[in-house]
Amino acid sequence: MAEHTAARPRGRPPRADREQVVHTALRLLGEVGLDALTMRRLADALGVQAGTLYGYFPTKRALLTAMAEAMMSGCQDAGENAATPREQVLALARGLRTALLAHRDGARVYAGTHAVGPNTLGFSDTLIGALRQAGVDAAAAVQTALLIVHFTTGHVLEEQAATGADPELLTEIDDLHQAIAQGEYPQLAETHKELTGTDFTQLYERGLQLLTSDVP
Structure with missing residues (x-):
């Protein structure tokens, strides 16, 4: 009789709420700066698919607006x-x-x-x-x-x-x-x-x- 192997539960990927997304975006901003803050990098930091973020913020501009609002607290x-x-x-x-x-x-x-x-x-x-x-x-x-x-x-x-840390600044x-x-x-x-x-x-x-x- 073949040994029965239980199927691995697949489960749903982790989700992130809007506040968590903004909080993580601000943290990443401090670590990598605005130019390197991409939706993909933010999704990776949250452990979610990039599509999840677009459900909250359809564009990066929308994300920046939410970040600006948070900074004004x-x-x-x-x-x-x-x-x-x-x-x-x-x-x-x-x-x-x-x-x-x-x-x-x-x-x-x-x-x-x-x-x-x-x-x-x-x-x-x-x-x-x-x-x-x-x-x-x-x-x-x-x-x-x-x-x-x-x-x-x-x-x-x-x-x-x-x-900033731009090495060209002192030269300029x-x-x-x-x-x-x-x-x-x-x-x-x-x-x-x-x-x-x-x-x-x-x-x-x-x-x-x-x-x-x-x-x-």
């Missing part, structure tokens, strides 16, 4: 203890910068996304509300809020690029100094150290003060 609370509406505006802007800096390529992920989750919308609503409380009219408050977000995103984009800076020294650029020659300085917080604060100079 808690940002709207940045100025809750501010003494004045103006101080709340400044604290919210700084909170956005901190949130983007907390993730490798954070500004690149955030730029161009239009998340409709509570983190992003809550931050925007709180920022506009603080500007309105400071006496700025509705239209100007929206414009100022957009300028703050765009300035912060662009500043962090440059900040993260300048502090040296080339810049040499070009200034060899050419007829008196203003650049006098200020070349500031031009390639790395005190990004001081530079950000100056820009932020200029942007909000008309906020009481």
